[in-house]
Amino acid sequence: MGVRPMRTAVVALAGVVALTACTTDEASPSPSPTTSVAAPSAPTVPSAPTGDQRGALTSREPVPDIDPAISALGATATRVVYRSTSGVDGGGSEVVGTVFTPAGPAPDGGRPVVTVGHGTTGVTDECAPSSSPTLLGTTNLVRPLLQRGYVVTVTDYQGLGTDGPHPYLEPDTAAYDLIDAVRAARNVVPDASTRWAAIGVSQGGQASWSAAEHADDYGDGLEFVGSANLSPAADLSGIVADGTVDPLSLPQKMFLPYLLEGLKVMHPELNPDDYMRGALAATPDVTLSCVVAKLPEKWTVATQLTPADTGPRTEADAERMRGWLEDIALPRNGAGGPMLVVVGDRDNLILPQWTSQAVDHACALGDVVEFDSRPGEGHADGRSVPGAVQWIADRFAGVPAPDTCPEGGTP
Structure with missing residues (x-):
């Protein structure tokens, strides 16, 4: 059965976009000069089941x-x-x-x-x-x-x-x-x-x-x-080749926010701005929504993308991402x-x-x-x-x- 080109593109995007719950850090009140503050303790990790x-x-x-x-x-x-x-x-x-x-x-x-x-x-x-x-x-x-x-x-x-x-x-x-x-x-x-x-x-x-x-x-x-x-x-380490993330297909570009957020769980130091810009970075409520949600908005983002919106800023950024992707690559x-x-x-x-x-x-x-x-x-x-x-x-x-x-x- 035939499908209109726009719908095909939107469905392709829907299969590859969404990945994180956005969090915000609220400023904590400053302690008074006479108050001693204990160093924060590391979060307790629940014991693994056996x-x-x-x-x-x-x-x-x-x-x-x-x-x-x-x-x-x-x-x-x-x-x-x-x-x-x-x-x-x-x-x-x-x-x-x-x-x-x-x-x-x-x-x-x-x-x-x-x-x-x-x-x-x-x-x-x-x-x-x-x-x-x-x-x-x-x-x-x-x-x-x-x-x-x-x-x-x-x-x-x-x-x-x-x-x-x-x-x-x-x-x-x-x-x-x-x-x-x-x-x-x-x-x-x-x-x-x-x-x-x-x-x-x-x-x-x-x-x-x-x-x-x-x-x-x-x-x-x-x-x-x-x-x-x-x-x-x-x-997925092939996404970073010769120090660049371009040229990517449109589904791959729309997939990039998911990929970065997944890597950020494992590497909290990751800065998404080092790898994406423009509409892709400016609309996380759209690009990181569930894949079945906000399809028209995702299509709008897709049509606004430029070659400059995806890619590592520096060779060091590229090598860092490639290493992270190689770490999770199969087979292990x-x-x-x-x-x-x-x-x-x-x-x-x-x-x-x-x-x-x-x-x-x-x-x-x-x-x-x-x-x-x-x-x-x-x-x-x-x-x-x-x-x-x-x-x-x-x-x-x-x-x-x-x-x-x-x-x-x-x-």
Whole structure:
């Protein structure tokens, strides 16, 4: 079905814009000269959960207003808050998620579990998928998995609907969120098995890939069968090449505020003014809103951008950003099971060659990877979902995973 050019552009922008709750520092009254003031103490970091505490539920409630397409399958949904671990400071955290239980009796051995990494929705609490009957569109991915009889669990990620900032694209946090969502699902569904797979799209594709890398350590006590990573944000260091962030595609420019805010959670010293200016920097209420919000305003910002609005001010700024992006790039370690990596060859947000190079590095680590570059498809194209679901079904069925690595890497 055809789409008008402006709507296509706005939808592309909507998939890549939103990332931070804005904060302001209020001036504190000056102490009188005779008053001694104790040095401020460092914030207390909650203890990380261990053993059965990981994925333990702190609350649960049925979701009566879930997407009718889910209810039509006879499935039920439960909103949970579960315990997990921060990849930023190593402390404990609480995460909101939604657990879906399919209709009918469980098979012998229990129901396999699929943990889903959703694409970018934003970073403020109102951008939490669990606040929406469709999980802000993620039920389109949940539905075919339920039709296969799997328990499906969708994390909101840390900082969406819970205290603290959302550490956007911090891979360890994302991995812990997905793996502990499996444990949370098993606390909701008694007949859920220990066998699990991951699937994710875009931001979620990075999360599912990282979950595969942590399956053997953080996923102890569970049986990992594989991850399907669709348009994954595996390695974005290519955004900074030859000391510049130009030329970027329009979706990449609109993505830049998210990226900077995610990096700022890990690197508080980051100054966004070193990397963006003009309308992009002047309208954070627009550029950092949830991706489904303020689309006309985002289009207005997009039409005002000039080449001078994006890019590091100095070579030192460029090198600093490149180092930060390399620090969070995947792969970091070998995966604990096979992976499917899918890209669209027309993706102008996460360039196919970036992901291809990441897959080459994974192959060099000895990973089993099926790399699928799909002609004519763009970023996070829904046409890749049926094949990914079948790939997961094959892993649960014990079918040997295809491996394109021995063919000499990616095209």
